[in-house]
Amino acid sequence: MITSKAPGKLFIAGEYAVIEPGFPAILVAVDQFITVCLEKSTEKGSISTYNNEPIFWTRNNDKLTIEGHTNRLSYILSAINIVERYARELGRNLLYFDLRVSSDLVTQDGVKYGLGSSAAVTVGTIESLLKFYDIEITLDKLFKLSSLANILINDKGSCSDIAACVYGGWIAYTSFDRKWVLDKLNSTTISELLSLEWPNLSIESLIPPKKLNLVIGWTGLPSSTTNLVDKIRDRKEKKSLIYNRFLNDSKKCLEKMINAFKSNDIDEIKKQIQINRGLLVKTGNELGVKIETPQLKELCDIALKYNGSAKPSGAGGGDCGIAIFNREYDLALLIEEWNESGIIYLPLKVYNRIGFN
Incomplete structure (x- = not known):
């Protein structure tokens, strides 16, 4: 079984402004986690989140076909689609798998703390799938793939929470030009897009004062x-x-x-x-x-x-x-x-x- 953990995050400063490309924010990753477990299956796969009943899926010409309501799975499905598009570019055969998500980022009653659970789910899912398809992982690649999955669901977000989840610690972040990235996603391969510098993007680790x-x-x-x-x-x-x-x-x-x-x-x-x-x-x-x-x-x-x-x-x-x-x-x-x-x-x-x- 493959297991990946992605941390929660908190904004320190720069909220709202960071939505605009080139405007900075400071964030920090914290030690509460989303855990994604992934295991190979045959004939069909399943996705289960936070103690909910699993939702089953199959493939039709490599396209994932899912049963039932999928709104609560939107970030997971977007992550799967992005990684599998990338995996096909690399010549990988697509497989069936069971994916389970558990979370420390909500209370026992399911109330969110506000620690960035959507970002953590996206990052954890993508990291697990990269391992599953035996694709090399780097921080830059994990951030960019997670950001692609994220902006396909919400193109208004800065992806600063993604950066905090991926890099950990304290970071200074400025958002990339989302329109440029989406235009490139529609006109080139993911492999090519990962190799390019994204306009305005900056992620810098910060070391806080010891006291x-x-x-x-x-x-x-x-x-x-x-x-x-x-x-x-x-x-x-x-x-x-x-x-x-x-x-x-x-x-x-x-x-x-x-x-x-x-x-x-x-x-x-x-x-x-x-x-x-x-x-x-x-x-x-x-x-x-x-x-x-x-x-x-x-x-x-x-x-x-x-x-x-x-x-x-x-x-x-x-x-x-x-x-x-x-x-x-x-x-x-x-x-x-x-x-x-x-x-x-x-x-x-x-x-x-x-x-x-």
Whole structure:
């Protein structure tokens, strides 16, 4: 049996702006995982996710034919289609397999923490299939194949969560030109597309200051990233001055934050976290999108009270917030006050990738 794990992720800063090619964000991979298990089968295959009953599939002229409703399998099916198109280019014969997905990124009741489960499912599925078809894996290849599968489902996403899942640790990321990539996908082979430089794409590993402590709180309320991003996109044309100012201010903030990582300056990182929070809240209010809910505001304000720096992580509207502290600071009072406010402390650690599991 082949097994692959892909980590969850959290945004540190740069949300919304990173959707536009060339605008930076900082993300981190965390030690909660999607696990994908894949085993060869004969005559038909199956896909099962999160304790749901398996859905069976067959092939018709190498094309995967599936029984039943497939909406919840959209990212998995897109991943399969991309890898198998690539496998055929390399002369591989397509096979049947059973694929199972389990997750640490949801509660026992199936509620998502907001740690990027769609990205992790995509990356884990593609890594398992590359192993299954005995295709060499590199980080660049895994990222690009996963991004192709992702943008065929949602061409508005930045694929920053894919980058965090693939590379692990702390990363600075700028998104590629998705239109260019999709045009190339329709006009050339995947093998050729993988060999090309993608316009605007940048993925850089960051080393945090040794005394930096990342603390994560969860509101218990899931949010819809796609819905919130769509609202911003729908309104940016009518309020282009506001949106363009936000993009430029976010870029300046992120460039300062990235430099602060490189110079081991925790105080500057904390300062830019607060600036980024302010930009997101202000722009959300101006565009009529509630990014910082009352509970996320409380999460951040409590962290500030204890000398931290905090902001919502990701699209906002629920899910998680992140806080940055100096490592020597005792977090007991913070966690206690978060709990009293209905905010759940998540004892997650940064996940650094070592090879392919």
